[in-house]
Amino acid sequence: GENVEQHPSTLSVQEGDSAVIKCTYSDxxxxxxxxxxxxxxxxxxxxxxxxxxVGEKKDQRIAVTLNKTAKHFxxxxxxxxxxxxxxxxCAERFGGSNYKLTFGKGTLLTVNP
Amino acid sequence: xxxxxxxPSWVICKSGTSVKIECRSLDFQATTMFWYRQFPKQSLxxxxxxxxxxxxxxxxxxxxxKFLINHASLTLSTLxxxxxxxxxxxxxxxxxxxxxxxxxxxxxxxTVT
Numbered sequence: 193g194e195n196v197e198q199h200p201s202t203l204s205v206q207e208g209d210s211a212v213i214k215c216t217y218s219d220x221x222x223x224x225x226x227x228x229x230x231x232x233x234x235x236x237x238x239x240x241x242x243x244x245x246v247g248e249k250k251d252q253r254i255a256v257t258l259n260k261t262a263k264h265f266x267x268x269x270x271x272x273x274x275x276x277x278x279x280x281x282c283a284e285r286f287g288g289s290n291y292k293l294t295f296g297k298g299t300l301l302t303v304n305p
Numbered sequence: 306x307x308x309x310x311x312x313p314s315w316v317i318c319k320s321g322t323s324v325k326i327e328c329r330s331l332d333f334q335a336t337t338m339f340w341y342r343q344f345p346k347q348s349l350x351x352x353x354x355x356x357x358x359x360x361x362x363x364x365x366x367x368x369x370x371k372f373l374i375n376h377a378s379l380t381l382s383t384l385x386x387x388x389x390x391x392x393x394x395x396x397x398x399x400x401x402x403x404x405x406x407x408x409x410x411x412x413x414x415x416t417v418t
Contacts, residue, residue, distance in 0.1 A: 224405070235398060235409040236349065281348060290362075291337065291402055295348045 195219075196284050198296030206304050211272050213299045215282035216264040222286040225265045226293070227256060230279045239280075240267070272303045306332050309401045311410035318389055318417055325385045326413045328399030334379035335401035340372075343396040343412075355382040389417040 198215045205211050215225075223244040228236035242249045242256045242265065249256050255268040269276055282296040308331040318324045328338055338355040353374055354362040361374035373385040382401075386393055394417045400407035 233396075233412070233414070235411045237409075238406070290354060291405055291407065292339070292351060292354065293407060294351075297348045 196282060196294050196296045198282050198299060200299060201297065202300045202302070204302045204304060205272055207272060207274060209272055211267075211269045211276070211301055211303075213267045213280055213282070213301070214264060215266070215284075215296050216262075217284045218263065219284075219286045220260075220263065221288070222263075222284045224285040225256070225258060226283050226285075227254075227267045228281045228283065228295075230281060230298075232279075236281060269301075272301075274303050274305050277301055277303045307401075307403050307406075307408040308332050309399065309408045309410040311397075311399055311413050313413060314411060315414040316416070318415070320390055320417055321388055323385055323387045324389060324415060325383055326397055326399075326415075328382045328384070328401070328410050330380045330401040330403075330408070333401070333403050335382075335403060336379065337402040338376060338382040339400045339402070339407060340374060340382070340384050341398045341400070343398060345396075349398060352384075357382075386415065389415070391417045393417050 196217045226241035229239045230236045240254050240256050242258050253270045258265040279298045279300050281298045283293040310329045312327045336357045340352045341349040343349050351364050352367045355374045355376040357376045363369045376382040396412050398412040399410045
C-alpha cells in the first residue's frame with residue numbers, strides 16, 4: 193500500500209468526449225480505491241470509490257473499474273463538461289493501514305468547450 | 306453531515322515563528338484525524354495520523370518536533386508548525402475519519418516570509 197502510479201498527468205478533451213484516468217498499485221492487500229476531484233485551492237472531494245470485492249461501479253457520468261489481477265483501477269468520465277475540469281487523484285488503502293490513504297500524483301483534466 | 310473545518314484558511318508568518326492550525330469535525334466525533342501537506346501542483350502527502358488521547362504517528366521523514374500535533378478532544382486536532390521557514394510554505398489539509406471514510410477540511414494556506 194505504499195505506491196500508486198497515476199496516468200496521464202495531464203489530459204485535455206473536448207466537451208462531450210470521454211476521459212479515462214488509470215492508476216496502478218503494488219500491494220495485493222489493498223482493498224479500497226477512492227477517486228477525488230480537487231479544484232484549485234479547494235479541498236479534495238470524493239467522487240466515487242470502489243472496494244476490492246467489486247469490479248465496477250457507476251454513478252451517472254462517472255464510473256470506476258477495478259482489475260485486481262493486474263492491480264489497476266480506472267476512472268471513466270463520459271459526456272465531459274467544462275465544469276469537470278479539475279485535478280483528479282486516485283488513492284488506495286490496504287488492510288491494516290489504520291485507514292491511511294496513499295494518493296497518486298494527480299491528473300489535470302481540461303475540458304475544452 | 307460529516308463536515309470538517311479548518312482555521313485559519315490562510316496565514317502569513319515570519320520565518321522563525323510558530324503557527325497553529327486547527328481542524329474540527331463539526332457534526333461528528335473523530336477519534337482519528339490525518340494531516341496532509343500539498344505543495345503547488347503536487348499530490349497530497351500524509352504527514353501524520355492524529356489519535357485522540359494519544360501521541361500522533363508521523364510518517365517517515367516528517368519531523369515530529371517541528372510539526373506538533375495535539376488531538377485533545379474528539380472534535381479537534383491542531384497542527385503547530387514550529388520555527389517556520391519559507392520551505393514550510395504549503396497547503397495543509399486535514400481530514401477526519403468517520404466510519405472508514407476520510408472527510409477533508411478546506412485546507413490552510415501557509416506562507417512563511
